[in-house]
Amino acid sequence: MEETKTQVIPRPTLQRLPGYLTVLRTMGPARSEQVACTYLAEKLKLDPVQVRKDLQYTGLAGRPRTGYDTEELIHAIEATLGWDNFSDAFLVGAGNMGAALLGHEQLRSYGVNIVAAFDSDPEKIGTTIHGKKVLALSKLGNLAARMHIHVGIVTVPAAVAQAVTDLLVESGVKAIWNFAPTHLNVPDEVILESADLSRSLAVLTGRLTAVRKHE
């Protein structure tokens, strides 16, 4: 069934929402019941108007003079991000980055729960990393479909990332979180989010290089 009017939340807004959540949660037990956007803006070095616009996407209305109800705001942001719940996920590629994610306790509070890892290396298959079993890649398709897994995490080398992605998509995965430094093709209806470190480092080293040239 379709909603009347599903407003698409801009990517920059989605990326800022976790910041608001962090500030609200770390206000401490003595936090006030109401919070103004000016407070959030100051903590995060943002424009108060931008904060207000971002928060409007959560559907929660503030009150002139007093601001937003702190508890309500936390819940509204969590609900918008889907962080009031989590989706089970399969991780493919039990290398360094894969292992780091398997041990990343907070992932569940970010809406994702890794239930198993997959690898094709016989040395890794059957082992347990941070309490999660590493299974044979050949078992992925079957299990993902049977367990209704909707999120796939790709931490394999670039050369095999597309093949792994295709397998995940075939198996019914609806969102891919990619760490391989390569472009992936997915059908339109599949959500693809890249956490590729090379993109992030490119911004850092590129700016560093620009500064050096300028000196």
Add this chain to the structure above:
Amino acid sequence: MEETKTQVIPRPTLQRLPGYLTVLRTMGPARSEQVACTYLAEKLKLDPVQVRKDLQYTGLAGRPRTGYDTEELIHAIEATLGWDNFSDAFLVGAGNMGAALLGHEQLRSYGVNIVAAFDSDPEKIGTTIHGKKVLALSKLGNLAARMHIHVGIVTVPAAVAQAVTDLLVESGVKAIWNFAPTHLNVPDEVILESADLSRSLAVLTGRLTAVRKHE
């Protein structure tokens, strides 16, 4: 000494440059000497005009009809990103994510070389992770200044990230690569790039949630 006109490269462009590099490098040994932006655009599902504009920031000119010299283009992109070289870096926080980065061989090809890790946990100090020594956090300031370290990688828990960042900045670090899920304050002249996973996951889970609500 100042350059005549240092054009600031937009963030989206910097983020796309590694993609071009990957495609060019993986064209194989039989790659053609010339490459057209239409080829790159097709491989990465981008607009050819956008590719052309991005490449112009590298300062390399293409030739009508034939395109860009492949070798020259690779070098021009690398030079723009500072990937023809690397900066030595200190990593602070030898946890899961820290260990993953210490073992990430390719980092050097992305312009960054981790020379040592720091932690305050006595159990970790003195150990070696992926061939890199873990030193006492108390030694960081002195060493960073003496070794002219310009890049700091923050993989500590959010609660201590600001303190670690302040220490790095005091010690002469010019760029911070942050993995802690918290906002960091740095002086204007210090480059701050966040690789915070919660921001990336927010986009993924937020869109997944929107799709579900829409159904």
Add this chain to the structure above:
DNA sequence: TAGATTGTTAATCGATTAACAATC
């Protein structure tokens, strides 16, 4: 020459910021 491709200038689009009215 004809045609493919680059580079430039203008138009569009999306997001941020500014101005201001509404409200408690």
Add this chain to the structure above:
DNA sequence: TAGATTGTTAATCGATTAACAATC
């Protein structure tokens, strides 16, 4: 009531996309 804050409408800014001239 006065003042602080929200929410809305308009203006600005930056990046993308379109149109087209230049060139080999």
